[in-house]
Amino acid sequence: MSRTIFNTIELLPPDALFGIKQRYNADERKDKVDLGIGAYRDNQGKPWVLPSVKSAELAIHADPNYNHEYLNITGLNALTSGAANIIFGPDSDAIKNERIVSTQSISGTGALHIAAKFLSKFFPERKIYLSDPTWANHQAIFQAQGLVTNTYPYWDNETKSLDLNGFERSIEVAPEGSVFVLHACAHNPTGLDPTKEQWETILERIAYKGHLALFDSAYQGFASGDLNKDAYSIRLGVEKLKRVAPILVCQSFAKNVGMYGERVGCFHIVLPEQDTKEELTTVKKALSSQLSKIIRSEVSNPPAYGAKIVATILNSDELRAQWYKDMITMSSRIMEMRVTLRDRLNELGTPGTWDHIVEQTGMFSFTGLTSEMVARLEKEHSIYMVSSGRASIAGLNKLNVDRVAQSIDEVVRHFTNESKL
Amino acid sequence: MLLIRHRSLAETAKIIHQRSFTSLVEKVPLAPADKILGLTAFYNRDPNPKKINLTVGVYQDAWGKVTTFPSVAKSQKLIDNDLLLNKNLSYLPITGCKDFETNVMNFLFKESMHHPELIEQDRISFIQTLSGTGAVAIAASFLSTFITNEISVPNYSWANHTNIFTKNGFPSVDYYPYYDRKTGQIDFQNWINHLKNLPFLGKPRGILLHASCHNPTGLDPTRQQWEKIIDTIYELKMIPVIDMAYQGLETGNLIEDAHLLRLCLNTDKYPHWNNGIFLCQSFAKNMGLYGERVGSLSIVLPEADSQLKERVNSQLKRIVRGIYSSPPGYGSRIANVLLSTPNLKKQWFKDVKSMVERLQSVRLAMFERLNWPDLINKESNHGMFYFTRFSEGQVNELRTKYGIYLTLDGRLSLSGVNNYNVDYLCEALQNVSKLARA
Ligand SMILES: Cc1ncc(COP(=O)(O)O)c(C=O)c1O
Numbered sequence: 031m032s033r034t035i036f037n038t039i040e041l042l043p044p045d046a047l048f049g050i051k052q053r054y055n056a057d058e059r060k061d062k063v064d065l066g067i068g069a070y071r072d073n074q075g076k077p078w079v080l081p082s083v084k085s086a087e088l089a090i091h092a093d094p095n096y097n098h099e100y101l102n103i104t105g106l107n108a109l110t111s112g113a114a115n116i117i118f119g120p121d122s123d124a125i126k127n128e129r130i131v132s133t134q135s136i137s138g139t140g141a142l143h144i145a146a147k148f149l150s151k152f153f154p155e156r157k158i159y160l161s162d163p164t165w166a167n168h169q170a171i172f173q174a175q176g177l178v179t180n181t182y183p184y185w186d187n188e189t190k191s192l193d194l195n196g197f198e199r200s201i202e203v204a205p206e207g208s209v210f211v212l213h214a215c216a217h218n219p220t221g222l223d224p225t226k227e228q229w230e231t232i233l234e235r236i237a238y239k240g241h242l243a244l245f246d247s248a249y250q251g252f253a254s255g256d257l258n259k260d261a262y263s264i265r266l267g268v269e270k271l272k273r274v275a276p277i278l279v280c281q282s283f284a285k286n287v288g289m290y291g292e293r294v295g296c297f298h299i300v301l302p303e304q305d306t307k308e309e310l311t312t313v314k315k316a317l318s319s320q321l322s323k324i325i326r327s328e329v330s331n332p333p334a335y336g337a338k339i340v341a342t343i344l345n346s347d348e349l350r351a352q353w354y355k356d357m358i359t360m361s362s363r364i365m366e367m368r369v370t371l372r373d374r375l376n377e378l379g380t381p382g383t384w385d386h387i388v389e390q391t392g393m394f395s396f397t398g399l400t401s402e403m404v405a406r407l408e409k410e411h412s413i414y415m416v417s418s419g420r421a422s423i424a425g426l427n428k429l430n431v432d433r434v435a436q437s438i439d440e441v442v443r444h445f446t447n448e449s450k451l
Numbered sequence: 452m453l454l455i456r457h458r459s460l461a462e463t464a465k466i467i468h469q470r471s472f473t474s475l476v477e478k479v480p481l482a483p484a485d486k487i488l489g490l491t492a493f494y495n496r497d498p499n500p501k502k503i504n505l506t507v508g509v510y511q512d513a514w515g516k517v518t519t520f521p522s523v524a525k526s527q528k529l530i531d532n533d534l535l536l537n538k539n540l541s542y543l544p545i546t547g548c549k550d551f552e553t554n555v556m557n558f559l560f561k562e563s564m565h566h567p568e569l570i571e572q573d574r575i576s577f578i579q580t581l582s583g584t585g586a587v588a589i590a591a592s593f594l595s596t597f598i599t600n601e602i603s604v605p606n607y608s609w610a611n612h613t614n615i616f617t618k619n620g621f622p623s624v625d626y627y628p629y630y631d632r633k634t635g636q637i638d639f640q641n642w643i644n645h646l647k648n649l650p651f652l653g654k655p656r657g658i659l660l661h662a663s664c665h666n667p668t669g670l671d672p673t674r675q676q677w678e679k680i681i682d683t684i685y686e687l688k689m690i691p692v693i694d695m696a697y698q699g700l701e702t703g704n705l706i707e708d709a710h711l712l713r714l715c716l717n718t719d720k721y722p723h724w725n726n727g728i729f730l731c732q733s734f735a736k737n738m739g740l741y742g743e744r745v746g747s748l749s750i751v752l753p754e755a756d757s758q759l760k761e762r763v764n765s766q767l768k769r770i771v772r773g774i775y776s777s778p779p780g781y782g783s784r785i786a787n788v789l790l791s792t793p794n795l796k797k798q799w800f801k802d803v804k805s806m807v808e809r810l811q812s813v814r815l816a817m818f819e820r821l822n823w824p825d826l827i828n829k830e831s832n833h834g835m836f837y838f839t840r841f842s843e844g845q846v847n848e849l850r851t852k853y854g855i856y857l858t859l860d861g862r863l864s865l866s867g868v869n870n871y872n873v874d875y876l877c878e879a880l881q882n883v884s885k886l887a888r889a
């Protein structure tokens with residue numbers, strides 16, 4: 031066999047999350063449980079299409095003008111403007127003064143990628159600071175564009191709480207103008223968010239040091255069931271930095287509208303107040319042209335179908351009201367599962383404390399299980415989660431939560447007993 | 452506790468505004484507007500009641516409407532009615548939907564190219580992509596990371612090709628002569644000579660080829676010319692990157708139109724492509740799924756080697772994961788249902804045929820009025836576009852005086868022409884053609 035350049039290509043390990051899904055799919059045990067990927071499941075463990083989405087789909091198909099034509103390079107205007115309203119709030123000063131440049135993106139990942147590509151082109155020397163730990167894909171997205179990533183302390187494993195001091199110190203020592211990637215709410219994987227007071231401190235420090243804040247908002251409304259509550263950090267940031275620096279916002283509708291596979295998201299740049307209207311217009315035009323160029327070089331224009339669904343929901347009072355209900359349905363079911371799991375573990379007397387499961391928000395719990403325990407859960411109990419101990423609570427339901435609790439109990443005891451030997 | 456000097460926020464703001472933000476913004480220059488999609492914005496604002504938009508390559512029916520093909524509409528209905536198909540909006544795998552992969556690979560490699568053994572031997576690395584653009588972008592990213600950062604692109608070409616390659620790891624692109632603007636012919640000899648004279652810089656070079664219906668000229672090499680071109684490319688050990696955005700729009704027959712791929716895969720002539728063949732394929736035009744972003748990238752590997760395929764796939768996944776994680780579902784579900792339902796697929800073949808028949812009748816109607824022979828030269832002039840060879844001045848004249856919009860390079864999209872506007876259009880073309888091509 032002749033050697034070609036192809037032979038030098040190295041084999042990469044499978045993506046951790048999609049790899050779990052593959053093993054899960056291949057597992058033939060009947061009672062397997064998938065707590066890996068962050069996707070909502072109903073009480074039967076089935077994917078759930080939100081009632082608001084179903085209504086929006088019907089409306090779209092009933093529209094005589096429905097077709098598959100190309101969207102603009104920057105996407106559907108009804109989507110990007112509706113999305114800005116949702117995330118910055120209807121009374122946002124930034125919206126009123128038209129300080130926002132928005133574009134549709136291939137869900138949250140696509141938005142982060144546009145941010146990365148934009149930063150690497152114009153500010154390649156800036157360091158990107160990611161929380162430790164963070165969503166597995168963050169590092170890859172920024173590094174793929176040649177940006178240097180760093181981490182800031184976030185999770186204190188001892189106290190299972192926020193390491194605010196460490197976080198502040200990072201902000202302090204980071205080279206001026208660094209980029210801080212902040213999870214807007216429902217931090218992935220820890221499920222732990224800063225309090226309002228802590229956000230004040232963090233954002234003031236960021237402003238003071240002239241850093242750039244990049245908010246990753248993948249779970250708005252999903253964490254608390256309330257869009258406004260979950261946008262608190264972003265709106266505070268927009269306010270605090272309004273005379274200081276731009277803010278980048280990556281917005282995903284994967285989880286809160288259940289649009290996972292349809293890839294609907296937006297990327298926004300909020301500009302600080304400018305001296306003159308002309309200045310603002312010039313900057314916005316330049317930014318928008320550059321974002322268009324990036325998008326044109328990778329996808330030409332974003333996918334239409336999911337965008338139309340989300341835009342339909344965002345722009346209809348009735349469907350929006352339904353959507354708010356849907357989010358409460360999802361967030362309250364997840365909360366119920368958190369409580370049930372904690373209670374079962376307490377009833378079983380499983381070694382350790384389990385209150386953090388209830389205190390964490392969003393889709394995930396950072397259970398504190400070790401990677402050995404996770405491996406044993408998979409092997410012996412056909413329960414799948416990320417090796418860091420992150421469990422997607424959405425994968426729990428009334429039918430499997432007891433078995434999951436018993437299995438966790440078994441693996442925790444297995445390793446605690448072993449270590450005592 | 453941390454000791455931090457406290458400055459008032461307003462004070463901070465001022466300092467930072469001065470030193471960081473202004474520079475930050477001033478550094479971002481205005482990128483030129485996209486040549487094609489920007490014109491549509493002008494068109495929309497034009498008050499001329501007779502205006503005609505002939506810029507975008509989207510098929511319109513004889514009434515100027517963008518309609519959904521019957522085959523696609525039926526597939527859509529099946530999906531919408533069958534809860535099992537559309538009640539799951541979950542993430543697709545990184546490389547796309549498995550069924551889509553099977554159906555598209557069968558359609559491309561078994562039916563269109565008659566090379567089922569490539570599938571049987573597991574020789575193809577395949578991913579679902581964001582339409583043709585996404586396929587070229589991932590191919591560019593993969594090539595520039597592992598194989599080569601040299602690519603030759605035809606002059607002219609789809610305006611976005613250069614943008615895609617230079618934004619995805621290629622420092623620059625080389626342009627090979629393709630079209631002789633003076634004669635309106637393929638610049639065949641110069642094309643071959645150009646390739647032969649390219650310096651060898653230690654790496655194999657990629658070459659982008661339009662599989663058919665060349666954009667923007669609408670002019671393809673003849674079959675004989677293709678043979679000589681592929682002979683040359685093979686001899687020079689170049690890597691074909693084949694952009695197939697218009698399969699079916701050349702002859703009206705989807706299968707027939709894959710002739711360039713069948714030629715490249717003729718193992719009697721070309722036993723071993725050292726660095727594979729890259730096929731970037733789009734369902735935007737031939738299924739009318741434009742905005743749904745449905746397409747694929749297939750890398751025909753140099754040899755059957757399952758480990759090699761695994762390695763290549765793992766790298767493709769890494770690239771995708773860093774750009775968009777996984778592709779959009781809806782459009783691929785439509786394509787998938789269509790390709791796997793025999794009567795819908797039959798209908799699709801008919802739909803494509805009637806689209807092409809209409810485009811050919813437009814060519815004929817224009818020929819009858821203008822008597823420009825290349826309008827009806829079936830051997831070489833194909834697809835949705837007719838290249839007027841008008842100068843920018845002439846294109847501007849058409850726009851300002853007649854409200855007729857072509858792209859600045861003089862490309863005219865035949866799909867916007869119909870019985871209602873053909874007379875007005877041809878009269879304008881006739882008038883403008885008399886102006887000097889300054
Ligand atoms: C923190 C975070 N950011 C972004 C995303 C992006 O997801 P998507 O690209 O599906 O919107 C996710 C998804 O899991 C996430 O957890």
Ligand SMILES: Cc1ncc(COP(=O)(O)O)c(C=O)c1O
Pocket residue numbers: 329330508581582583584585609661666694696733734735736741746
């Ligand atoms: C030559 C060529 N390649 C690729 C494309 C990509 O189109 P899409 O990304 O919509 O499939 C086009 C579309 O105009 C084209 O003309």
